[in-house]
Amino acid sequence: MAAAPFFIGFPRNIIQADALEIHLKSEGRGIDNVVYIDVDHHILIERLTGRWVCASCGETFHLISNPPKIIDRCDSCNEALIQREDDREETVKERLRVNDELTKQLEIYYGERGNFKKINGLKNINDVAKDILSVLKK
Ligand SMILES: [Zn+2]
Structure with a gap:
């Protein structure tokens, strides 16, 4: 069996999310989980x-x-x-602001489909990895 697709940082917005869903459906596939690693600004x-x-x-x-x-x-x-x-602070803050808006839309989009999983990204990397694996197994 072919490995399941795994995307990082994609989709970035609702338009891409719709396109991905249509594409996967055309192949008889879907999205099982969307994992969001949450880290304070x-x-x-x-x-x-x-x-x-x-x-x-x-x-x-x-x-x-x-x-x-x-x-x-x-x-x-x-x-x-x-x-x-x-890498300048003003640039980073603006990027984070834009990213937050897009993420909120995706959280609603995938939340409605029941596959949005938020992970606390402030733990050490091994615990974050464990948490990701645990939500993927559900
Ligand atoms: Zn040098």
Whole structure:
């Protein structure tokens, strides 16, 4: 038997969700579960805005998980580190706001179909994985 399809970050909106449903139905298939891993905005902002990149050699650092030895300098070539537009706090906050609106629509869409499963993403990664497996088995 072929493996079940598994999408990450898709569908992103109702139009894509409808298209996916129509496509799967045409193949006699459907969606069993939609898993949403919920993480507080302040944690996401911390993770997403921590990335800094060397303007010269492209080496990537993260202020929490992989900090440079000197706060604004590249460990490899000692050039200045820059923050990409996508990683700036204002950009991240706007992305999260738009994402929240779309997610709410998808939560209603899949909630009506009874297959929307919300997981607490603030636990450690092993517990999050266990929770995902447990909702997939139901
Ligand atoms: Zn560098």
